Amino acid sequence: MENRILPHNEDSEKIVLCSIxxxxxxxxxxxxxxxxxxxxxxxxAELYENILNLSKEGKAPDxxxxxxxxxxxxxxxxxxxxxxxxxxxxxxxxxLNVQEKYIRxxxxxxxxxxxxxxxxxxxxxxxxxxxxxxxxxxxxxxxxQSSIATFSDTVKEVYKxxxxxxxxxxxxxxxxxxxxxxxxxxxxxxxxxxxxxxxxSQGKTSLALSFIVKAAKTGEGVAVYSMxxxxxxxxxxxxxxxxxxxxxEILSSQLDMEHIEILDKGVGRLGNLPxxxxxxxxxxxxxxxASIRTMKQKFDxxxxxxxxxxxxxxxxxxxxxxxxxxxxxxxxxxxxxxxDIWIIALSQLNRNETNPVPNLNRLRDSGQIAEAADIVxxxxxxxxxxxxxxxxxxxxxxxxxxxxxxxxxxNIGLLKFICAFDAKTTHFKDFGDEVPEVEExxxx
Amino acid sequence: MKTIFIKKSSRKNPASELEHYLNxxxxxxxxxxFVSDLMKDKxxxxxxxxxxxxxxxxxxxxxxxxxxxxxxxxxxxxGISVExxxx
Numbered sequence: 364m365e366n367r368i369l370p371h372n373e374d375s376e377k378i379v380l381c382s383i384x385x386x387x388x389x390x391x392x393x394x395x396x397x398x399x400x401x402x403x404x405x406x407x408a409e410l411y412e413n414i415l416n417l418s419k420e421g422k423a424p425d426x427x428x429x430x431x432x433x434x435x436x437x438x439x440x441x442x443x444x445x446x447x448x449x450x451x452x453x454x455x456x457x458x459l460n461v462q463e464k465y466i467r468x469x470x471x472x473x474x475x476x477x478x479x480x481x482x483x484x485x486x487x488x489x490x491x492x493x494x495x496x497x498x499x500x501x502x503x504x505x506x507x508q509s510s511i512a513t514f515s516d517t518v519k520e521v522y523k524x525x526x527x528x529x530x531x532x533x534x535x536x537x538x539x540x541x542x543x544x545x546x547x548x549x550x551x552x553x554x555x556x557x558x559x560x561x562x563x564s565q566g567k568t569s570l571a572l573s574f575i576v577k578a579a580k581t582g583e584g585v586a587v588y589s590m591x592x593x594x595x596x597x598x599x600x601x602x603x604x605x606x607x608x609x610x611x612e613i614l615s616s617q618l619d620m621e622h623i624e625i626l627d628k629g630v631g632r633l634g635n636l637p638x639x640x641x642x643x644x645x646x647x648x649x650x651x652x653a654s655i656r657t658m659k660q661k662f663d664x665x666x667x668x669x670x671x672x673x674x675x676x677x678x679x680x681x682x683x684x685x686x687x688x689x690x691x692x693x694x695x696x697x698x699x700x701x702x703d704i705w706i707i708a709l710s711q712l713n714r715n716e717t718n719p720v721p722n723l724n725r726l727r728d729s730g731q732i733a734e735a736a737d738i739v740x741x742x743x744x745x746x747x748x749x750x751x752x753x754x755x756x757x758x759x760x761x762x763x764x765x766x767x768x769x770x771x772x773x774n775i776g777l778l779k780f781i782c783a784f785d786a787k788t789t790h791f792k793d794f795g796d797e798v799p800e801v802e803e804x805x806x807x
Numbered sequence: 808m809k810t811i812f813i814k815k816s817s818r819k820n821p822a823s824e825l826e827h828y829l830n831x832x833x834x835x836x837x838x839x840x841f842v843s844d845l846m847k848d849k850x851x852x853x854x855x856x857x858x859x860x861x862x863x864x865x866x867x868x869x870x871x872x873x874x875x876x877x878x879x880x881x882x883x884x885x886g887i888s889v890e891x892x893x894x
Contacts, residue, residue, distance in 0.1 A: 384873070385873060385875065426821065426869070426870075426873045427821060427824050427870070430866060430869055434862070435858075435862060437852070437853070437858075437861045437862055437864075437865040440862070440865035440866060440868075440869050441849060441852065441853070441865050441868060441869070443869055444849075444865070444868050444869035444872045444873075445872075447869065447872040447873040448872055450875065
């Protein structure tokens with residue numbers, strides 16, 4: 364057989380090892396996905412094995428401690444020295460690359476074995492098939508170990524959460540900026556699909572932007588996909604919400620010096636927020652899903668926002684609108700679960716002239732959207748219709764306020780509350796402790 | 808854009824280890840220039856007939872490469888000292 368060079372990447376291997384030795388965070392992140400046999404270079408595999416041994420002994424994988432294991436072996440020490448020039452912030456991506464190359468080598472090996480078995484006629488066909496399935500399943504298991512957790516591990520996590528709750532540390536997910544929502548849900552939870560629904564001009568996008576900015580201010584990355592607004596409009600809205608200058612003024616009028624100063628300060632405060640846009644992937648669900656995957660890999664985002672479902676091109680001609688919307692929502696839910704992020708999808712409600720108060724049944728095009736979602740938030744601004752609030756909020760003023768109704772809350776229950784809404788800057792704000800809140804005691 | 812910071816390892820101080828090996832090398836060869844060359848010349852290290860010097864040289868070379876901060880090596884009559892000047 365010809366001499367083949369099997370898939371491998373020595374530089375990626377060096378980057379992984381160097382980062383483990385020089386960056387205190389790297390080993391904890393890389394360890395769940397890398398084993399020593401994944402290294403193609405036998406010296407690299409040996410180094411990683413020694414790093415694992417140091418760790419088992421309770422020692423940090425330190426370049427000095429590691430080199431002590433090679434005392435008397437000058438060549439080995441010099442090889443480690445060469446590796447130590449490969450520090451990179453992208454070590455996790457390189458670890459995935461090392462893993463991927465290893466899988467390819469395994470597949471090559473399985474292919475060779477399969478080819479031999481098939482041609483030699485020494486094995487029954489059923490046995491060949493059985494061996495093949497087992498080998499493929501072994502590969503899958505070896506690379507997905509990090510996602511497997513035992514029941515007892517998970518129970519410990521639950522108890523930790525209970526302990527935090529007792530201490531008043533109820534925030535387990537991403538801070539929404541709304542006390543009431545945080546209190547019932549612990550914040551936006553990873554793997555959740557959250558639907559924000561409302562009729563036109565009720566502030567769906569603005570509510571989502573409030574969540575995004577709050578998340579980004581706490582350092583959590585968010586990817587935003589808007590089919591209605593370009594990134595410059597979205598950014599202007601965010602600036603508007605945070606400076607009090609209406610976005611229409613920012614974009615289309617000549618601002619005076621005072622406003623420019625306020626805006627500059629706002630930009631200074633918000634300029635580095637980890638909010639990511641991808642204008643090229645905004646109307647097609649497949650493209651959005653691919654882009655979210657990339658954003659997760661590249662920027663380690665905590666969440667993504669899709670504005671809005673009914674405008675999406677779903678690529679499935681055979682489906683009717685209801686099924687295709689349900690399908691899009693389910694795909695987003697699966698993606699949230701797979702990538703361990705939260706996803707907010709905005710959705711239109713059917714108009715109801717006689718009673719505009721939103722409810723789940725009016726989720727346009729699909730009850731399946733509500734089915735796929737973990738949380739459905741309905742936004743209602745009676746001021747827009749010149750109406751008053753429904754019970755039990757009839758006593759509250761509608762001027763500059765809005766009602767948020769968590770009409771579906773998997774694991775969190777239901778809740779309605781009133782918050783502030785500034786129509787000029789399209790800014791939703793928490794009333795804090797003074798909020799006129801009524802919590803419903805309804806649970807699924 | 809999100810800024811990602813790399814935390815430098817502070818697990819075992821490579822600067823003090825380097826200082827230790829530089830002084831060991833100096834005690835053996837009594838030649839500052841030679842010791843200084845060990846910090847950057849891999850071929851020189853590999854060409855050493857004395858295994859002990861070779862090993863010490865390799866450690867010096869490794870430690871120099873693994874310190875990612877700026878550092879100063881001072882040769883004086885009190886010995887050799889290594890000081891990190893900027894993290």
